[in-house]
Amino acid sequence: MTDEEIHARRAKNNKMLGLVLVGFVVIVFGITIVKMTKGHNMEAFDHVRRPALEVTQ
Structure with missing residues (x-):
């Protein structure tokens, strides 16, 4: 393989x-x-109590 072929293949792989x-x-x-x-x-779980996420009975 020549350097041009290697560079062309790398350019194609980089584009993909x-x-x-x-x-x-x-x-x-x-x-x-x-x-x-x-x-x-x-809202996400961040170790803070959030009443909006609690299930009410």
Whole structure:
């Protein structure tokens, strides 16, 4: 293999990896937007008592 072939293959691999990463970011962003617009509870477990998350009897 020549250096040009190696560089061309690396460039192709880098572009594919970039597309995969952009796709992942788009998916995470889309899920976040959908959850926020539908009004889901966005609170998380952070070792603080939250009455809104407790089940009432």
